[in-house]
Amino acid sequence: MTIEAINAQLLRAIGVGVVLIDIESRRTFFENDTFAEWFGASEGGRPLADAFPDLDPAAMLKDLQSGKRHDIEATFRVRRRSMTVAVTFSLATETDRQIVVAVCQNITRIKELEAMIDSYSLMVERNTREIRREKERVEQLLLNIMPRSAYDEFKSLGIVSPRRYDPVTVLSLDFSDFSRTVLENDASVVVSELNDIYSAFDRIGEQFGCERIKTLGNAYIAVSGMGDTSANHASAAASAAVRFLRYLRRRNETHPIRWKCRVALSTGMVVGSVVGVRKYIYDVFGPAVDEAERLMSFARPETIVANEPFAEAFGERQGLRRIGVMDVGGGRSMAVFEVSEPEAVAAEADL
Amino acid sequence: MTQSKFEQYGGFAVVSRIVLDFYNRLLDDDLLGPFFEDVDLPRIVDHQTKFLAMLLGGPAHYTDEQISRLHRHLDIRGEHYDRMTALLAETLRDHNFAEPDLNEVIAQFEARRGLMVGMAP
Numbered sequence: 001m002t003i004e005a006i007n008a009q010l011l012r013a014i015g016v017g018v019v020l021i022d023i024e025s026r027r028t029f030f031e032n033d034t035f036a037e038w039f040g041a042s043e044g045g046r047p048l049a050d051a052f053p054d055l056d057p058a059a060m061l062k063d064l065q066s067g068k069r070h071d072i073e074a075t076f077r078v079r080r081r082s083m084t085v086a087v088t089f090s091l092a093t094e095t096d097r098q099i100v101v102a103v104c105q106n107i108t109r110i111k112e113l114e115a116m117i118d119s120y121s122l123m124v125e126r127n128t129r130e131i132r133r134e135k136e137r138v139e140q141l142l143l144n145i146m147p148r149s150a151y152d153e154f155k156s157l158g159i160v161s162p163r164r165y166d167p168v169t170v171l172s173l174d175f176s177d178f179s180r181t182v183l184e185n186d187a188s189v190v191v192s193e194l195n196d197i198y199s200a201f202d203r204i205g206e207q208f209g210c211e212r213i214k215t216l217g218n219a220y221i222a223v224s225g226m227g228d229t230s231a232n233h234a235s236a237a238a239s240a241a242v243r244f245l246r247y248l249r250r251r252n253e254t255h256p257i258r259w260k261c262r263v264a265l266s267t268g269m270v271v272g273s274v275v276g277v278r279k280y281i282y283d284v285f286g287p288a289v290d291e292a293e294r295l296m297s298f299a300r301p302e303t304i305v306a307n308e309p310f311a312e313a314f315g316e317r318q319g320l321r322r323i324g325v326m327d328v329g330g331g332r333s334m335a336v337f338e339v340s341e342p343e344a345v346a347a348e349a350d351l
Numbered sequence: 352m353t354q355s356k357f358e359q360y361g362g363f364a365v366v367s368r369i370v371l372d373f374y375n376r377l378l379d380d381d382l383l384g385p386f387f388e389d390v391d392l393p394r395i396v397d398h399q400t401k402f403l404a405m406l407l408g409g410p411a412h413y414t415d416e417q418i419s420r421l422h423r424h425l426d427i428r429g430e431h432y433d434r435m436t437a438l439l440a441e442t443l444r445d446h447n448f449a450e451p452d453l454n455e456v457i458a459q460f461e462a463r464r465g466l467m468v469g470m471a472p
Binding site: 079080081082084108109111112113115116118119120123124126127 | 363367370371374378384385387388391392393396397400401404409410411
Protein backbone atom coordinates (compact mmCIF):
# COMPACT_ATOMS: atom_id res chain seq x y z
CA MET A 1 0.00 0.00 0.00
CA THR A 2 1.43 3.37 -0.95
CA ILE A 3 1.67 6.28 1.44
CA GLU A 4 -0.92 8.12 -0.67
CA ALA A 5 -3.31 5.17 -0.39
CA ILE A 6 -2.81 5.03 3.37
CA ASN A 7 -3.42 8.78 3.61
CA ALA A 8 -6.56 8.50 1.53
CA GLN A 9 -7.78 5.59 3.67
CA LEU A 10 -7.00 7.55 6.84
CA LEU A 11 -8.79 10.64 5.60
CA ARG A 12 -11.89 8.57 4.89
CA ALA A 13 -11.97 6.69 8.16
CA ILE A 14 -10.79 9.36 10.59
CA GLY A 15 -13.25 10.27 13.39
CA VAL A 16 -13.54 13.90 12.32
CA GLY A 17 -15.56 14.97 9.31
CA VAL A 18 -13.40 16.24 6.45
CA VAL A 19 -14.80 18.06 3.43
CA LEU A 20 -12.98 19.63 0.52
CA ILE A 21 -14.68 22.60 -1.13
CA ASP A 22 -14.01 24.07 -4.54
CA ILE A 23 -14.15 27.84 -4.09
CA GLU A 24 -15.03 28.67 -7.65
CA SER A 25 -18.08 26.42 -7.93
CA ARG A 26 -18.85 26.64 -4.19
CA ARG A 27 -19.43 22.89 -4.10
CA THR A 28 -17.94 20.10 -2.07
CA PHE A 29 -15.96 17.59 -4.12
CA PHE A 30 -14.79 15.30 -1.35
CA GLU A 31 -16.60 14.25 1.83
CA ASN A 32 -15.10 11.60 4.07
CA ASP A 33 -17.03 8.71 5.64
CA THR A 34 -17.56 10.42 9.00
CA PHE A 35 -19.09 13.48 7.32
CA ALA A 36 -21.30 11.24 5.17
CA GLU A 37 -22.43 9.40 8.29
CA TRP A 38 -23.60 12.66 9.88
CA PHE A 39 -25.02 14.45 6.86
CA GLY A 40 -25.84 11.56 4.51
CA ALA A 41 -23.78 10.52 1.49
CA SER A 42 -23.80 12.64 -1.65
CA GLU A 43 -22.70 11.52 -5.06
CA GLY A 44 -20.34 14.01 -6.73
CA GLY A 45 -20.49 16.56 -3.96
CA ARG A 46 -23.16 19.11 -3.06
CA PRO A 47 -23.59 22.87 -2.98
CA LEU A 48 -21.88 24.55 -0.05
CA ALA A 49 -25.22 25.92 1.21
CA ASP A 50 -26.58 22.34 1.46
CA ALA A 51 -23.58 21.04 3.35
CA PHE A 52 -23.39 23.99 5.77
CA PRO A 53 -26.70 25.90 5.88
CA ASP A 54 -25.45 28.11 8.75
CA LEU A 55 -22.33 29.23 6.87
CA ASP A 56 -21.94 32.78 5.58
CA PRO A 57 -19.64 32.12 2.55
CA ALA A 58 -18.67 35.79 2.13
CA ALA A 59 -17.53 36.04 5.76
CA MET A 60 -15.63 32.77 5.41
CA LEU A 61 -13.81 33.91 2.26
CA LYS A 62 -12.96 37.25 3.86
CA ASP A 63 -11.34 35.46 6.82
CA LEU A 64 -9.50 32.97 4.61
CA GLN A 65 -8.18 35.63 2.25
CA SER A 66 -6.79 37.61 5.15
CA GLY A 67 -4.89 34.51 6.25
CA LYS A 68 -7.20 33.54 9.11
CA ARG A 69 -9.28 30.45 9.71
CA HIS A 70 -13.04 30.61 9.84
CA ASP A 71 -14.97 28.77 12.58
CA ILE A 72 -18.66 28.00 12.86
CA GLU A 73 -20.81 25.72 14.98
CA ALA A 74 -23.62 23.79 13.38
CA THR A 75 -26.42 22.01 15.21
CA PHE A 76 -28.63 19.50 13.50
CA ARG A 77 -30.64 16.44 14.36
CA VAL A 78 -29.67 12.88 13.65
CA ARG A 79 -32.78 10.88 14.39
CA ARG A 80 -33.81 12.10 17.87
CA ARG A 81 -30.41 13.42 18.80
CA SER A 82 -29.25 16.95 18.66
CA MET A 83 -25.78 16.95 17.26
CA THR A 84 -23.37 19.86 17.30
CA VAL A 85 -20.22 20.06 15.21
CA ALA A 86 -17.52 22.68 15.30
CA VAL A 87 -16.34 23.38 11.76
CA THR A 88 -13.01 24.98 10.94
CA PHE A 89 -12.47 26.20 7.39
CA SER A 90 -8.95 26.78 6.13
CA LEU A 91 -7.41 27.51 2.74
CA ALA A 92 -5.32 24.80 1.12
CA THR A 93 -2.38 26.47 -0.54
CA GLU A 94 -0.42 23.66 -2.19
CA THR A 95 -2.78 22.89 -4.96
CA ASP A 96 -3.20 24.16 -8.47
CA ARG A 97 -6.73 25.28 -7.65
CA GLN A 98 -8.03 27.13 -4.63
CA ILE A 99 -9.77 24.78 -2.26
CA VAL A 100 -11.10 25.07 1.24
CA VAL A 101 -10.68 22.30 3.78
CA ALA A 102 -13.49 22.00 6.28
CA VAL A 103 -12.74 19.95 9.41
CA CYS A 104 -15.76 19.04 11.52
CA GLN A 105 -15.36 17.97 15.14
CA ASN A 106 -18.26 16.38 16.94
CA ILE A 107 -18.70 18.50 20.07
CA THR A 108 -22.09 17.12 21.05
CA ARG A 109 -20.72 15.54 24.21
CA ILE A 110 -19.18 18.84 25.23
CA LYS A 111 -22.50 20.58 24.66
CA GLU A 112 -24.28 17.92 26.70
CA LEU A 113 -21.79 18.34 29.52
CA GLU A 114 -22.13 22.13 29.35
CA ALA A 115 -25.91 21.79 29.58
CA MET A 116 -25.53 19.43 32.51
CA ILE A 117 -23.13 21.70 34.36
CA ASP A 118 -25.53 24.63 33.80
CA SER A 119 -28.39 22.61 35.15
CA TYR A 120 -26.40 21.36 38.12
CA SER A 121 -25.00 24.81 38.93
CA LEU A 122 -28.49 26.27 39.01
CA MET A 123 -29.63 23.52 41.35
CA VAL A 124 -26.67 24.05 43.63
CA GLU A 125 -27.08 27.82 43.60
CA ARG A 126 -30.73 27.49 44.52
CA ASN A 127 -29.85 25.10 47.30
CA THR A 128 -27.18 27.46 48.56
CA ARG A 129 -29.72 30.27 48.66
CA GLU A 130 -32.13 28.07 50.59
CA ILE A 131 -29.42 27.06 53.05
CA ARG A 132 -28.47 30.71 53.52
CA ARG A 133 -32.10 31.63 54.21
CA GLU A 134 -32.39 28.74 56.65
CA LYS A 135 -29.21 29.84 58.38
CA GLU A 136 -30.58 33.36 58.75
CA ARG A 137 -33.77 31.96 60.27
CA VAL A 138 -31.76 29.91 62.76
CA GLU A 139 -29.62 32.94 63.53
CA GLN A 140 -32.71 35.05 64.20
CA LEU A 141 -34.08 32.35 66.45
CA LEU A 142 -30.85 32.05 68.41
CA LEU A 143 -30.54 35.84 68.65
CA ASN A 144 -33.98 35.78 70.24
CA ILE A 145 -32.73 33.60 73.04
CA MET A 146 -29.22 34.96 73.57
CA PRO A 147 -27.30 38.23 73.18
CA ARG A 148 -25.24 38.70 70.03
CA SER A 149 -21.94 38.37 71.87
CA ALA A 150 -23.02 34.98 73.24
CA TYR A 151 -24.36 33.97 69.82
CA ASP A 152 -21.06 34.84 68.13
CA GLU A 153 -19.24 32.68 70.64
CA PHE A 154 -21.74 29.88 70.12
CA LYS A 155 -21.33 30.13 66.36
CA SER A 156 -17.55 29.92 66.34
CA LEU A 157 -16.97 27.56 69.27
CA GLY A 158 -20.24 25.64 69.52
CA ILE A 159 -20.59 26.54 73.20
CA VAL A 160 -21.25 29.60 75.29
CA SER A 161 -19.05 29.67 78.33
CA PRO A 162 -20.48 31.36 81.43
CA ARG A 163 -19.33 34.93 81.61
CA ARG A 164 -19.27 37.46 84.37
CA TYR A 165 -20.58 40.94 83.60
CA ASP A 166 -19.77 43.55 86.20
CA PRO A 167 -21.24 46.08 86.45
CA VAL A 168 -24.42 45.95 84.40
CA THR A 169 -27.92 47.19 85.10
CA VAL A 170 -30.75 44.66 85.26
CA LEU A 171 -34.16 45.98 84.27
CA SER A 172 -36.95 43.94 85.72
CA LEU A 173 -40.53 44.76 84.86
CA ASP A 174 -43.85 43.25 85.82
CA PHE A 175 -47.50 44.09 85.36
CA SER A 176 -49.78 45.08 88.18
CA ASP A 177 -52.96 43.06 88.59
CA PHE A 178 -51.77 40.55 86.02
CA SER A 179 -53.80 37.65 87.43
CA ARG A 180 -56.97 39.73 87.27
CA THR A 181 -56.20 40.74 83.67
CA VAL A 182 -55.78 37.07 82.74
CA LEU A 183 -59.01 36.07 84.49
CA GLU A 184 -61.06 38.85 82.98
CA ASN A 185 -59.93 38.52 79.40
CA ASP A 186 -59.74 35.89 76.72
CA ALA A 187 -56.42 33.99 76.95
CA SER A 188 -55.57 34.49 73.28
CA VAL A 189 -56.18 38.25 73.61
CA VAL A 190 -53.87 38.47 76.63
CA VAL A 191 -51.15 36.50 74.86
CA SER A 192 -51.43 38.56 71.70
CA GLU A 193 -51.32 41.82 73.70
CA LEU A 194 -48.30 40.64 75.68
CA ASN A 195 -46.64 39.67 72.44
CA ASP A 196 -47.23 43.18 71.09
CA ILE A 197 -45.98 44.84 74.22
CA TYR A 198 -42.89 42.68 74.61
CA SER A 199 -42.02 43.25 70.94
CA ALA A 200 -42.32 47.00 71.48
CA PHE A 201 -40.15 46.73 74.61
CA ASP A 202 -37.58 44.82 72.56
CA ARG A 203 -37.49 47.59 69.99
CA ILE A 204 -37.21 50.31 72.63
CA GLY A 205 -34.58 48.34 74.54
CA GLU A 206 -32.55 47.89 71.39
CA GLN A 207 -32.40 51.68 70.93
CA PHE A 208 -30.80 52.01 74.34
CA GLY A 209 -28.59 48.91 74.25
CA CYS A 210 -30.83 47.19 76.77
CA GLU A 211 -31.17 43.58 75.73
CA ARG A 212 -34.09 41.37 76.68
CA ILE A 213 -32.95 38.20 78.40
CA LYS A 214 -36.26 36.54 79.05
CA THR A 215 -39.91 36.94 79.71
CA LEU A 216 -41.62 34.85 82.30
CA GLY A 217 -45.38 35.32 82.14
CA ASN A 218 -45.87 38.90 83.23
CA ALA A 219 -42.21 39.53 83.97
CA TYR A 220 -39.82 41.02 81.44
CA ILE A 221 -36.12 41.03 82.23
CA ALA A 222 -33.52 42.93 80.24
CA VAL A 223 -29.91 43.86 80.90
CA SER A 224 -27.98 46.89 79.80
CA GLY A 225 -24.21 46.91 79.53
CA MET A 226 -23.68 43.30 78.44
CA GLY A 227 -23.00 43.92 74.76
CA ASP A 228 -20.23 46.39 75.23
CA THR A 229 -19.03 47.47 78.60
CA SER A 230 -20.82 50.75 78.67
CA ALA A 231 -20.20 53.16 81.49
CA ASN A 232 -23.70 54.46 80.95
CA HIS A 233 -25.57 51.22 81.47
CA ALA A 234 -27.54 52.80 84.34
CA SER A 235 -28.68 55.80 82.28
CA ALA A 236 -29.45 53.52 79.33
CA ALA A 237 -31.61 51.24 81.47
CA ALA A 238 -33.37 54.24 83.04
CA SER A 239 -34.13 55.66 79.59
CA ALA A 240 -35.53 52.35 78.40
CA ALA A 241 -37.63 52.06 81.60
CA VAL A 242 -39.14 55.51 81.10
CA ARG A 243 -39.96 54.69 77.47
CA PHE A 244 -41.63 51.46 78.56
CA LEU A 245 -43.91 53.37 80.93
CA ARG A 246 -44.72 56.01 78.32
CA TYR A 247 -45.37 53.43 75.65
CA LEU A 248 -47.87 51.63 77.86
CA ARG A 249 -49.65 54.86 78.81
CA ARG A 250 -50.04 55.80 75.18
CA ARG A 251 -51.13 52.32 74.24
CA ASN A 252 -53.75 52.22 77.02
CA GLU A 253 -55.48 55.24 75.50
CA THR A 254 -56.60 53.16 72.51
CA HIS A 255 -56.79 49.59 73.87
CA PRO A 256 -59.40 47.96 76.08
CA ILE A 257 -56.91 46.31 78.46
CA ARG A 258 -55.15 48.91 80.60
CA TRP A 259 -51.67 47.60 81.27
CA LYS A 260 -49.78 49.04 84.22
CA CYS A 261 -46.25 48.03 84.98
CA ARG A 262 -43.60 48.71 87.56
CA VAL A 263 -39.88 48.61 86.99
CA ALA A 264 -36.90 47.81 89.14
CA LEU A 265 -33.39 48.81 88.10
CA SER A 266 -30.59 47.01 89.83
CA THR A 267 -26.95 47.66 89.15
CA GLY A 268 -24.41 45.00 90.01
CA MET A 269 -22.87 41.76 88.80
CA VAL A 270 -24.53 39.02 86.77
CA VAL A 271 -23.35 35.82 85.17
CA GLY A 272 -24.67 35.14 81.69
CA SER A 273 -24.73 31.63 80.28
CA VAL A 274 -26.58 29.18 78.12
CA VAL A 275 -28.36 26.71 80.33
CA GLY A 276 -29.44 23.34 79.00
CA VAL A 277 -27.98 21.01 76.44
CA ARG A 278 -30.82 20.23 74.05
CA LYS A 279 -33.18 23.07 74.92
CA TYR A 280 -31.07 26.15 75.02
CA ILE A 281 -32.00 28.95 77.35
CA TYR A 282 -29.73 31.88 77.74
CA ASP A 283 -30.12 33.16 81.27
CA VAL A 284 -28.58 35.60 83.65
CA PHE A 285 -28.29 35.16 87.37
CA GLY A 286 -26.39 36.74 90.25
CA PRO A 287 -26.78 39.49 92.82
CA ALA A 288 -28.11 42.13 90.42
CA VAL A 289 -30.92 39.80 89.35
CA ASP A 290 -31.81 38.86 92.94
CA GLU A 291 -31.80 42.48 94.00
CA ALA A 292 -34.01 43.47 91.08
CA GLU A 293 -36.55 40.94 92.36
CA ARG A 294 -36.39 42.26 95.91
CA LEU A 295 -36.63 45.86 94.72
CA MET A 296 -39.88 45.13 92.97
CA SER A 297 -41.77 45.09 96.27
CA PHE A 298 -40.86 48.77 96.70
CA ALA A 299 -42.28 49.77 93.35
CA ARG A 300 -45.80 51.12 92.95
CA PRO A 301 -47.54 50.81 89.60
CA GLU A 302 -46.09 53.07 86.96
CA THR A 303 -42.95 53.86 88.92
CA ILE A 304 -39.30 52.98 88.58
CA VAL A 305 -37.23 51.96 91.60
CA ALA A 306 -33.50 51.32 91.79
CA ASN A 307 -30.83 50.01 94.15
CA GLU A 308 -27.86 51.84 95.64
CA PRO A 309 -25.21 50.86 93.08
CA PHE A 310 -27.59 52.11 90.40
CA ALA A 311 -27.82 55.47 92.18
CA GLU A 312 -24.02 55.65 92.28
CA ALA A 313 -23.69 54.79 88.61
CA PHE A 314 -26.52 57.09 87.65
CA GLY A 315 -24.88 60.02 89.44
CA GLU A 316 -25.98 62.48 92.07
CA ARG A 317 -29.13 63.75 90.52
CA GLN A 318 -32.15 65.45 92.03
CA GLY A 319 -34.41 62.95 90.37
CA LEU A 320 -33.41 60.10 92.68
CA ARG A 321 -35.54 60.01 95.79
CA ARG A 322 -34.62 57.70 98.60
CA ILE A 323 -37.70 55.73 99.55
CA GLY A 324 -36.47 53.03 101.89
CA VAL A 325 -33.97 50.39 102.81
CA MET A 326 -33.98 46.78 101.72
CA ASP A 327 -32.37 43.74 103.22
CA VAL A 328 -29.89 42.18 100.80
CA GLY A 329 -29.02 39.13 102.93
CA GLY A 330 -26.05 38.43 105.18
CA GLY A 331 -27.17 41.10 107.57
CA ARG A 332 -26.53 43.82 105.00
CA SER A 333 -29.00 46.40 103.87
CA MET A 334 -29.14 48.82 100.97
CA ALA A 335 -30.90 52.08 100.19
CA VAL A 336 -33.75 52.01 97.68
CA PHE A 337 -34.48 54.92 95.32
CA GLU A 338 -37.29 55.99 93.09
CA VAL A 339 -36.27 57.36 89.71
CA SER A 340 -38.22 60.31 88.36
CA GLU A 341 -39.05 60.19 84.68
CA PRO A 342 -37.83 63.67 83.67
CA GLU A 343 -34.53 63.05 85.40
CA ALA A 344 -34.03 59.77 83.58
CA VAL A 345 -34.69 61.47 80.26
CA ALA A 346 -32.31 64.31 81.12
CA ALA A 347 -29.60 61.72 81.79
CA GLU A 348 -29.80 60.64 78.16
CA ALA A 349 -27.41 63.47 77.36
CA ASP A 350 -24.71 61.19 78.81
CA LEU A 351 -25.50 58.31 76.45
CA MET B 352 -25.61 12.99 59.01
CA THR B 353 -26.21 10.05 56.66
CA GLN B 354 -24.86 10.34 53.13
CA SER B 355 -27.30 10.46 50.26
CA LYS B 356 -26.83 8.02 47.40
CA PHE B 357 -25.82 11.02 45.34
CA GLU B 358 -22.82 11.59 47.61
CA GLN B 359 -22.22 7.90 48.27
CA TYR B 360 -21.83 7.15 44.56
CA GLY B 361 -19.37 9.95 43.93
CA GLY B 362 -21.44 13.14 43.66
CA PHE B 363 -21.84 15.08 40.48
CA ALA B 364 -18.60 13.75 38.96
CA VAL B 365 -20.01 10.23 38.82
CA VAL B 366 -23.71 10.95 38.57
CA SER B 367 -23.08 13.11 35.48
CA ARG B 368 -21.86 10.00 33.64
CA ILE B 369 -24.91 8.06 34.74
CA VAL B 370 -27.11 10.91 33.53
CA LEU B 371 -25.53 10.97 30.07
CA ASP B 372 -25.67 7.22 29.79
CA PHE B 373 -29.31 7.16 30.85
CA TYR B 374 -30.10 9.98 28.45
CA ASN B 375 -28.54 8.07 25.56
CA ARG B 376 -30.49 4.94 26.40
CA LEU B 377 -33.71 6.93 26.51
CA LEU B 378 -33.11 8.51 23.12
CA ASP B 379 -32.26 5.15 21.59
CA ASP B 380 -35.38 3.55 22.97
CA ASP B 381 -38.21 3.38 20.46
CA LEU B 382 -40.92 3.48 23.10
CA LEU B 383 -39.56 6.38 25.16
CA GLY B 384 -37.42 8.20 22.59
CA PRO B 385 -40.37 9.87 20.85
CA PHE B 386 -41.20 11.77 24.06
CA PHE B 387 -37.94 13.64 23.59
CA GLU B 388 -38.18 13.99 19.83
CA ASP B 389 -38.84 17.71 19.73
CA VAL B 390 -37.14 18.73 22.94
CA ASP B 391 -33.85 20.57 22.59
CA LEU B 392 -30.67 19.17 24.09
CA PRO B 393 -30.21 21.48 27.08
CA ARG B 394 -33.77 20.79 28.22
CA ILE B 395 -33.45 17.00 28.03
CA VAL B 396 -30.13 17.10 29.85
CA ASP B 397 -31.56 19.46 32.46
CA HIS B 398 -34.53 17.17 32.91
CA GLN B 399 -32.39 14.06 33.32
CA THR B 400 -29.87 15.75 35.63
CA LYS B 401 -32.61 16.92 37.97
CA PHE B 402 -34.50 13.65 37.68
CA LEU B 403 -31.53 11.53 38.76
CA ALA B 404 -30.36 14.04 41.35
CA MET B 405 -33.82 13.90 42.89
CA LEU B 406 -33.97 10.09 42.96
CA LEU B 407 -30.47 9.82 44.41
CA GLY B 408 -31.03 12.47 47.07
CA GLY B 409 -28.92 15.13 45.34
CA PRO B 410 -29.58 18.85 45.27
CA ALA B 411 -32.91 18.70 43.42
CA HIS B 412 -36.26 18.73 45.13
CA TYR B 413 -39.57 18.48 43.40
CA THR B 414 -42.89 18.53 45.10
CA ASP B 415 -45.48 16.02 43.93
CA GLU B 416 -47.47 18.94 42.55
CA GLN B 417 -44.51 20.11 40.43
CA ILE B 418 -43.87 16.62 39.05
CA SER B 419 -47.48 16.17 38.12
CA ARG B 420 -47.67 19.65 36.51
CA LEU B 421 -44.51 19.04 34.47
CA HIS B 422 -45.87 15.81 33.01
CA ARG B 423 -49.51 16.74 32.61
CA HIS B 424 -49.21 17.49 28.89
CA LEU B 425 -47.64 14.10 28.11
CA ASP B 426 -49.55 10.95 27.32
CA ILE B 427 -47.52 8.72 29.62
CA ARG B 428 -48.99 5.23 29.96
CA GLY B 429 -48.20 2.29 32.17
CA GLU B 430 -45.97 0.63 29.58
CA HIS B 431 -43.89 3.82 29.25
CA TYR B 432 -43.38 3.94 32.96
CA ASP B 433 -42.45 0.25 33.09
CA ARG B 434 -39.90 0.77 30.34
CA MET B 435 -38.46 3.82 32.09
CA THR B 436 -38.14 1.80 35.30
CA ALA B 437 -36.37 -1.00 33.43
CA LEU B 438 -33.97 1.43 31.70
CA LEU B 439 -33.19 3.17 34.96
CA ALA B 440 -32.46 -0.13 36.72
CA GLU B 441 -30.32 -1.30 33.81
CA THR B 442 -28.32 1.95 33.81
CA LEU B 443 -27.74 1.97 37.55
CA ARG B 444 -26.75 -1.69 37.49
CA ASP B 445 -24.21 -0.98 34.76
CA HIS B 446 -22.80 1.78 36.92
CA ASN B 447 -22.22 -0.68 39.76
CA PHE B 448 -25.08 0.28 41.99
CA ALA B 449 -25.48 -2.24 44.81
CA GLU B 450 -28.74 -4.13 44.51
CA PRO B 451 -30.32 -2.77 47.76
CA ASP B 452 -29.52 0.83 46.71
CA LEU B 453 -30.86 0.19 43.25
CA ASN B 454 -34.07 -1.26 44.67
CA GLU B 455 -34.45 1.75 46.89
CA VAL B 456 -34.09 4.16 43.96
CA ILE B 457 -36.51 2.15 41.86
CA ALA B 458 -38.99 2.06 44.74
CA GLN B 459 -38.76 5.84 44.96
CA PHE B 460 -39.39 6.14 41.27
CA GLU B 461 -42.32 3.71 41.46
CA ALA B 462 -43.83 5.74 44.28
CA ARG B 463 -44.27 8.63 41.82
CA ARG B 464 -46.00 6.59 39.13
CA GLY B 465 -49.42 8.04 39.94
CA LEU B 466 -48.11 11.57 39.38
CA MET B 467 -47.11 10.96 35.78
CA VAL B 468 -49.12 8.07 34.34
CA GLY B 469 -52.53 8.77 32.86
CA MET B 470 -52.41 12.51 33.51
CA ALA B 471 -52.96 13.62 29.91
CA PRO B 472 -56.28 15.40 29.37
